[in-house]
Amino acid sequence: MIDKLQFFLALAREQHFGRAAEECGITQPTLSAAIRQLENELGVMLVNRGSRFQGLTPEGQRVLEWARRIVGDARTMKEEMRAVKTGLSGHVRISAIPTALSIIPRITAPFQQKHPDVTFSIQSATSLQVMNQLENLETDLGITYLGNEPLGRVVTVPLIEESYYLVVSRDQPIASRKSIGWGETSELPLCLLTPDMQNRRIIDRHLADAGASVRPKLESNSMIVLFTHILTGRWASIMPLDAARSFGFADRVAIIPLIDPEAHHSVGLIALEREPNTPLVSALLNAARNLWHKDGV
Incomplete structure (x- = not known):
């Protein structure tokens, strides 16, 4: 059957x-x-x-x-029977929101070094897709926002606290600013993630709370697309700090703290709430917990 x-x-x-x-x-x-x-x-x-x-x-x-x-x-x-016989091995599928892709190596690299017979496939997805893929057994683990929208019955392990920054090319006059208010960013030519992304919904909400409307000049579901447009000097973007420092562009952009308010949102690893979980999923959840405590968050 x-x-x-x-x-x-x-x-x-x-x-x-x-x-x-x-x-x-x-x-x-x-x-x-x-x-x-x-x-x-x-x-x-x-x-x-x-x-x-x-x-x-x-x-x-x-x-x-x-x-x-x-x-x-x-x-x-x-x-579980395979792990008893040969140790941890097999393939792990991870679906992650685009802004969290840069943190995945913090988990996968040390885990694969410890368990060399484990392989990974990682794909970018919206937070809703992450949940659907978990429920449909199309992925083993997800990385998404933990407290912003309902998650259902899942096990959660916090990984980072996202804070938000304006990202512009270093040759822009605004690049020398020490901080900037959310409301001021609406006057800039913004390139943002598409509205189906939870990150975009978070940004829209903070802009609306600041009395600003959202009229991006460009939208994409790819962080690389946003970065390459920022580097032209014609666009600015709003990104979590960890993402803004990643993808090899940090030395070519200015990363300006957003204030009024200083927003923070938790991102973490999730898995279906089941007992027992697969040995690989359980081991990765434990590795993520250790990472969270090691970083002192």
């Missing part, structure tokens, strides 16, 4: 029989037959069918919750 539940999870994610079959490495008829067999075994209809996928039935939604739990537990069991 585990294989059938995995196929069902893929179908729920992709909402398309063909794409789900491709993800699972099987043919569409094989996937359809497996879903029908699962329905027969459970005695309920899971999928609304027509000429194409039309969503899950109410019973299908409930089975989806069980499928996530059962498939997750099966993966945990396999990883």
